[in-house]
Amino acid sequence: MIEPFVESDIPSFIALAREEGWVCGAWEFQFLLQNFPQGCLAWREEGKTLGYITSLRHENSGWIGNLLVTSEARRRGIGAKLMEGALDALLSSQEATVWLTASAKGVGLYRKLGFLPIDSINRWKGKGTSDPRAERLPHQDLQTMREVDRAGWGDRRDGLLDVTVGRGWSYCGEHSFLCCQPWEEGTQIGAWGALMETQAELLLDRALGGLLGPVFLDVPAGNLAAASLLTKRKFSIAGSNTLMYLGAQPSYDNKKIFALASMGSMG
Incomplete structure (x- = not known):
């Protein structure tokens, strides 16, 4: 079931993320938990955490990042349920646009949820x-x-x-x-x-x-x-990865963005 992502989850998430080749650090999760805890979620069964997702709210937009499910728990719909939970948190905060970056395998899932591609992030x-x-x-x-x-x-x-x-x-x-x-x-x-x-x-x-x-x-x-x-x-x-958005079409000008502030997780 879905429960809050808490600070004690950070070490286990980082270890799992590094197995995937992600660049992330404890400071990032501490910032996310402080600024938008309702959008940071975990999936737990019988005391074991099987999946994580984080999100962040800006002024008129939000960003979903760090969706990760353990290898043994994949293909069970856990990622989709975590995504729905994060979207509910963002959209209840009246975000006009929700962003994320998707791997090649994830693009199809996010399209089904209504996300549209707008660019790629190299x-x-x-x-x-x-x-x-x-x-x-x-x-x-x-x-x-x-x-x-x-x-x-x-x-x-x-x-x-x-x-x-x-x-x-x-x-x-x-x-x-x-x-x-x-x-x-x-x-x-x-x-x-x-x-x-x-x-x-x-x-x-x-x-x-x-x-x-x-x-x-x-x-x-x-x-x-x-x-x-x-x-x-x-x-x-x-x-x-593919940069995608949901909701209002953003005033996005990639000619003025030379690098993102985060490594894919916060924009």
């Missing part, structure tokens, strides 16, 4: 250039970040930006920003937004100059400028 991987002269600065000009992010997603996502900026460092330019987040696997770039390609490029080079080791980011496939910038810097695509 995971790019590369390396930093490690220039010792590069400087890391604390977050700057949150107002610019929020305005540029809203121009891309058509919604205010202040809580998500605040937590991702707070756990790493960021660079701001004219109508542009780029955040770097540390992970055990390397460094994530994102959120990264800009109104013009030239502005995005300046921040990318500044960020890569201060990084050593693996760098990864999730980028809308429709942002051809981002793909060009990354290809020139010897990044390559390591995987892809």
Whole structure:
């Protein structure tokens, strides 16, 4: 049966997610549980947890992520029931649009629930250039970040930006920003937004100059400028998912979104 996802579920979920090759951390679930606990659910039978789902509410939209069912419990409809529970939580909060990213296997399920594809999200991987002269600065000009992010997603996502900026460092330019987040696997770039390609490029080079080791980011496939910038810097695509939405058609402008703030789970 469906029960709340609680903090004690975090270690077991992370262990299961890493078996699937996902990038996720405890801070992410703590943020989700604090901000939208009613949309974070688990499926339990006889004291054993067999599935999980999380979701997050922004101002006029929501995001579903981290739907995961243990291998022995798949093909029993548990994922569909968890999805319905998360959707109920979001739609009862009057979200106009609900987002998610779907694997190739999941697209059919989500289509049946009414989700429509709008783009693909490519995971790019590369390396930093490690220039010792590069400087890391604390977050700057949150107002610019929020305005540029809203121009891309058509919604205010202040809580998500605040937590991702707070756990790493960021660079701001004219109508542009780029955040770097540390992970055990390397460094994530994102959120990264800009109104013009030239502005995005300046921040990318500044960020890569201060990084050593693996760098990864999730980028809308429709942002051809981002793909060009990354290809020139010897990044390559390591995987892809489908970006889908349910409800009101969003004011989505992928040309202004150079990287997502999360690795697929929060947008």
